[in-house]
Amino acid sequence: xxxxAQLFLSLDETNKTNEKVKVLKDxxxxxxxxxxxxxxxxxxxxxxKRQINSxxxxxxxxxxxxxxxxxxEESYHVVGDLAETIALLFPQNNTGGxxxxxxxxxxxxxxxxxxxxxxxxxxxQQSWQLLDTQxxxxxxxxxxxxxxxxVSQSLVVKAIADIADLxxxxxxxxxxxxxxxxxxxxxxxxxxxxxxxxxSRPYPFFLAYPIQETSTVQKSVEDLQQTLGEASEWQAxxxxxxxxxxxxxxxxxxxxxxRGEDLSTDRFPELxxxxxxxxxxxxxxxxxxxxxxxxxxxFNVLQARIGRKNLSKKILEESPVALIAxxxxxxxxxxxxxxxxxxxxxxxxHLQAKTAYPDVFNISTLIDFDSWESLSRKRQQSRxxxxxxxxxxxxxxxxQVGRKRGDWWKxxxxxxxxxxxxxxxxxxxxxxxxxxxxxxxxxxxxxxLVPFAKAYSGLTDAEINKVDAFVKRNTLEKFGPVRTVKxxxxxxxxxxxxxxxxxxxxxxxxxxxxxxxxRHDKPKEEADTIETLKAFLE
Amino acid sequence: xxRKPLLEFTxxxxxxxxxxxxxxxxxxxxxxxxxxxxxxxAYLGHKHYLxxxxxxxxxxxxxxxxxxxxxAYGETINKNGVEITLFPxxxxxxxxxxxxxxxxxxxxxxxxxxxxxxxxCEPFEPVKCHHFISECTFGMPVYQWKxxxxxxxxxxxxxxxxxxxxxxxVVVGYSLGKAQRILQNLDLFNGKxxxxxxxxxxxxxxxxxxxxxxxxxxxxxxxxxxxxxKGIILAPPSAVGSAWMRKFGPYSFGYCSGWMxxxxxxxxxAADRGFVLSDHADWxxxxxxxxxTGCECVYLTHGYTASFTRYLNEIGFNxxxxxxxxxxxxxxxxxxxxxxxxxxKGEASNEGEVNKVLSAGEDLGEVGILGGAKxxxxxxxxxx
Ligand SMILES: [Zn+2]
Ligand SMILES: [Zn+2]
Numbered sequence: 053x054x055x056x057a058q059l060f061l062s063l064d065e066t067n068k069t070n071e072k073v074k075v076l077k078d079x080x081x082x083x084x085x086x087x088x089x090x091x092x093x094x095x096x097x098x099x100x101k102r103q104i105n106s107x108x109x110x111x112x113x114x115x116x117x118x119x120x121x122x123x124x125e126e127s128y129h130v131v132g133d134l135a136e137t138i139a140l141l142f143p144q145n146n147t148g149g150x151x152x153x154x155x156x157x158x159x160x161x162x163x164x165x166x167x168x169x170x171x172x173x174x175x176x177q178q179s180w181q182l183l184d185t186q187x188x189x190x191x192x193x194x195x196x197x198x199x200x201x202x203v204s205q206s207l208v209v210k211a212i213a214d215i216a217d218l219x220x221x222x223x224x225x226x227x228x229x230x231x232x233x234x235x236x237x238x239x240x241x242x243x244x245x246x247x248x249x250x251x252s253r254p255y256p257f258f259l260a261y262p263i264q265e266t267s268t269v270q271k272s273v274e275d276l277q278q279t280l281g282e283a284s285e286w287q288a289x290x291x292x293x294x295x296x297x298x299x300x301x302x303x304x305x306x307x308x309x310x311r312g313e314d315l316s317t318d319r320f321p322e323l324x325x326x327x328x329x330x331x332x333x334x335x336x337x338x339x340x341x342x343x344x345x346x347x348x349x350x351f352n353v354l355q356a357r358i359g360r361k362n363l364s365k366k367i368l369e370e371s372p373v374a375l376i377a378x379x380x381x382x383x384x385x386x387x388x389x390x391x392x393x394x395x396x397x398x399x400x401x402h403l404q405a406k407t408a409y410p411d412v413f414n415i416s417t418l419i420d421f422d423s424w425e426s427l428s429r430k431r432q433q434s435r436x437x438x439x440x441x442x443x444x445x446x447x448x449x450x451x452q453v454g455r456k457r458g459d460w461w462k463x464x465x466x467x468x469x470x471x472x473x474x475x476x477x478x479x480x481x482x483x484x485x486x487x488x489x490x491x492x493x494x495x496x497x498x499x500x501l502v503p504f505a506k507a508y509s510g511l512t513d514a515e516i517n518k519v520d521a522f523v524k525r526n527t528l529e530k531f532g533p534v535r536t537v538k539x540x541x542x543x544x545x546x547x548x549x550x551x552x553x554x555x556x557x558x559x560x561x562x563x564x565x566x567x568x569x570x571r572h573d574k575p576k577e578e579a580d581t582i583e584t585l586k587a588f589l590e
Numbered sequence: 591x592x593r594k595p596l597l598e599f600t601x602x603x604x605x606x607x608x609x610x611x612x613x614x615x616x617x618x619x620x621x622x623x624x625x626x627x628x629x630x631x632a633y634l635g636h637k638h639y640l641x642x643x644x645x646x647x648x649x650x651x652x653x654x655x656x657x658x659x660x661x662a663y664g665e666t667i668n669k670n671g672v673e674i675t676l677f678p679x680x681x682x683x684x685x686x687x688x689x690x691x692x693x694x695x696x697x698x699x700x701x702x703x704x705x706x707x708x709x710x711c712e713p714f715e716p717v718k719c720h721h722f723i724s725e726c727t728f729g730m731p732v733y734q735w736k737x738x739x740x741x742x743x744x745x746x747x748x749x750x751x752x753x754x755x756x757x758x759x760v761v762v763g764y765s766l767g768k769a770q771r772i773l774q775n776l777d778l779f780n781g782k783x784x785x786x787x788x789x790x791x792x793x794x795x796x797x798x799x800x801x802x803x804x805x806x807x808x809x810x811x812x813x814x815x816x817x818x819x820k821g822i823i824l825a826p827p828s829a830v831g832s833a834w835m836r837k838f839g840p841y842s843f844g845y846c847s848g849w850m851x852x853x854x855x856x857x858x859x860a861a862d863r864g865f866v867l868s869d870h871a872d873w874x875x876x877x878x879x880x881x882x883t884g885c886e887c888v889y890l891t892h893g894y895t896a897s898f899t900r901y902l903n904e905i906g907f908n909x910x911x912x913x914x915x916x917x918x919x920x921x922x923x924x925x926x927x928x929x930x931x932x933x934x935k936g937e938a939s940n941e942g943e944v945n946k947v948l949s950a951g952e953d954l955g956e957v958g959i960l961g962g963a964k965x966x967x968x969x970x971x972x973x974x
Contacts, residue, residue, distance in 0.1 A: 140732040
């Protein structure tokens, strides 16, 4: 545990990629193999079942600390992170911390399922006393399942790939899917050839790189020609707004993985009949969308369904799903990611041509275009197509791992935007726990400002500092963590979509609102009105 | 008729009506007693100043030609029948608690203080009193300091590692107090100490005052960069992210402040290393100091005043929160420069990668970036 706590601290203390990889390698080189796999599971977001709920966690901490609960809560408010708060509140001890390994600690944690509450409490309070501050922090993180590190999976993969002298893409594939650190060994992970492949294992997704545009700066035909070359080397499709998914049929079994690497086979029963019909050894990549009468429905219809625990008959009727397939990664049991886009597309078309369920197994239509100019014009139809824009794929490209610049691009339609006034502010979390970073925005409804969106990303750190200072000096009222601020600052708010909403005062709900820029040039009177916003609803 | 309190809180500062003097006033007055030379306590514009001997040169350096009288710790001065005595506050060199006695009633104004002896300034000395006016910059139980030896061992090791990795070493700390405390604890076996002008000016003032400091070299445009990179650079917070600092790169930079105890604050400082080093008392230090005064009533001037007051009352003290303008100076003076790193914007973000922020100018060693920073707009004076 000491090494793991130190790893966390060292990663926290550097923002340089090379140093992070070095720190990761140092860690791998000094801990037992079982620790390596537990670390990998934690760093790739594999959570084990939570054994102690957050009420117990708080309650038992307050009891062991012997402080009033309000002081505990205020401390939490100052720190912004429960695991860290508890780590800091216990007295600094001089016991030198714990000598148990990460594997041993996790075994103890998993063993808690056999404990009663009283035993759990005793174990937890004793562990807190035993660990030093930094260990206590990572321990709390593991225990509460809130483990997040400032390190991307690709860096961890790079460190292991360097140590084991393996290809990073191979490793990335090997750590996908369903595995438990208790029964996947480090040896298996790094051996040159893996014998028993896990049949459910998906391939790492290839992600498109955005063509950057704002509402004021658009890419010209010349820009496209310059960056992408000849239009004839590219394949274009609509960019659908659904759930990115990989559909696997192997050994007669079906697996549906969503982009977040969640196994969601049971969430989409409509897709099973066509998948059952696929030959064994087939893997498709595509987008799952709600469809009615052959037409995609807006994302919020699908979202309503994702939110439900149980798929009632009603839900299945209201938002039936279908697949728009756009790639084939495995064909006749063979990994075909090294084939070109055009070759893979042919195989995909071949599979789809044979399906008895063409309503559910759709294939993404290729957009017909002969120049960047004609594609630019086609892109203007995105909204009518219920698409977010256009996907560009180089015809000669292989299917790669992760977000790579070069062969796959997403070219979204103009971001929707309005100018709005900031009216509430709230402190951020984690590293921003001491700054006002979360804002609520309003537009004019007559002479009143109505809130319509919350947004927190999009400003530079320097701007955040300035807004933070403004908030502190211009607070009108405080309710709990929220401050009402003097309406004065105007921001341009971009969003991906808009829907009617009865739950919101403004009558609309935005999708992915974000701050595009601070409009220093606009007084609050010139912010947009609710009518402008509603016009986007059509 | 009940007598007026010996000290009262006014919109100019802490006032003694009987003695007709102020303690650490923030508006111009005739007679000011100054606890220490930090600029939220020692303002310009008073007619007469009284402070400790060791504050003399720094006050003159910072405030120019002022009418200043200095005394020793334990020495008593009488103003209109009120006795004033200074006691060590352990905060920075020359920092003092001010004891005010009149007709058997004893008040102590702590100024800023810390309870751990730092080996540089005279250690904090608890003073018995009826009324204690205390700061509580770090008055939350999440702030618990490690012994400074442990921190300085870490700092010296980090310096050695940087030398091995061909990195320059930059340590950032407030120019009066933190800088000298760091300087005196550096292992000069590793190399020489180079100082930013602002820090060196303070060092020179202290040396003029007879303080012996380890040798330092002021960085000038002529100082060879390669020499500086082999030593260690002491810089004030305002230098963070500046062109001045960048020219010594590649470097590793360490930030010394009590706020470094929190990950969030540490990330925001963009420091490669955060050293949790403060010249203020931590949670346990505050409580033990207040307890040691045996006071009937304690007044909390700056920091987490609301929560700390509530807690003290719950555990049996008679505590009151008062509004002052202390603890605000550095934030007020700060003009954060534009940060070279932007936050992730929408889809362009690197998932999971941490973006670090550089914002220069603020000194966290003194000013609460959390609840500690009282907004000027909210601060008001008023008699108790
Ligand atoms: Zn001070
Ligand atoms: Zn102060």
